[in-house]
Amino acid sequence: xxxxxxxxxxxxxxxxxxxxxxxxxxxxxxxxxxxxxxxxxxxxxxxxxxxxxxxxxxxxxxxxxxxxxxxxxxxxxxxxxxxxxxxxxxxxxxxxxxxxxxxxxxxxxxxxxxxxxxxxxxxxxxxxxxxxxxxxxxxxxxxxxxxxxxxxxxxxxxxxxxxxxxxxxxxxxxxxxxxxxxxx
Numbered sequence: 652x653x654x655x656x657x658x659x660x661x662x663x664x665x666x667x668x669x670x671x672x673x674x675x676x677x678x679x680x681x682x683x684x685x686x687x688x689x690x691x692x693x694x695x696x697x698x699x700x701x702x703x704x705x706x707x708x709x710x711x712x713x714x715x716x717x718x719x720x721x722x723x724x725x726x727x728x729x730x731x732x733x734x735x736x737x738x739x740x741x742x743x744x745x746x747x748x749x750x751x752x753x754x755x756x757x758x759x760x761x762x763x764x765x766x767x768x769x770x771x772x773x774x775x776x777x778x779x780x781x782x783x784x785x786x787x788x789x790x791x792x793x794x795x796x797x798x799x800x801x802x803x804x805x806x807x808x809x810x811x812x813x814x815x816x817x818x819x820x821x822x823x824x825x826x827x828x829x830x831x832x833x834x835x
Contacts, residue, residue, distance in 0.1 A: 659740075667696040703737035706745075710735045715749060718832055722806050722817045723793055724759060728752035733827070745832040756826050763795040763802045763821075771797040810834075 670692035677685025698705070710732060719726065734748040751759075763769060796803045804819045816833040 663696055663699060666692065670696060703740065703743070706737045707735050710747065715747065718745075718747075718817065718830065719819070721808060721810055721815075722804055722819055722830075724804065724819060726751060726755050727758070728755050730755070730828075743832075743834045746829070747832075748827055748829045751826050751828050753826055756821060756828070759804075759821055759828070760802050760823075763804055764797070766793075766795040768793075769795045769797070773799060 670689050673685055674689035674693065676682075677689055712730070712732065715730070715732060716726070728751065730752070731750045732747065733750050734746075736746045738744050791806070791808050793804060793806045796805070800822065802821045802823075805817070807814065807816045809815065814835045816831075816835065818831045818833075820829045
């Protein structure tokens, strides 16, 4: 996928160069149509470069509910999006934090603990030595873990035809649920 990014950047650079050239030519010829077309082309190139920034600010509760549904998490109470960060192109990583109710937090931790494939790790060495768990090896499986610092639910699945890894983290001390959505 690294080549896709390079080809995309080259295409965007050529597109932007044509737009700037058309803008300069139209300015000299005083062509309103040419100026309008070139400004639209420049705006499209800038929007393409700012896709992640736009996505950071436009996330909605509906988007969060949809993302969590892929990993079998349903929030019963209202929640608040406290932070959202998007990085990468085309391999995008979304890191979102939401403040959930104590009731939802307790229920989710209970669901994780009582799942059939729950696995608990007490220290880092156990995590390193664990060969039984085929993390992310099989598509569509949901894994449930207790790491020393937090509870986690993880999966690797196709979302909108993109192989996507989703990791949900719940800490004992706070009512913050963090999730990462990593599109490979």
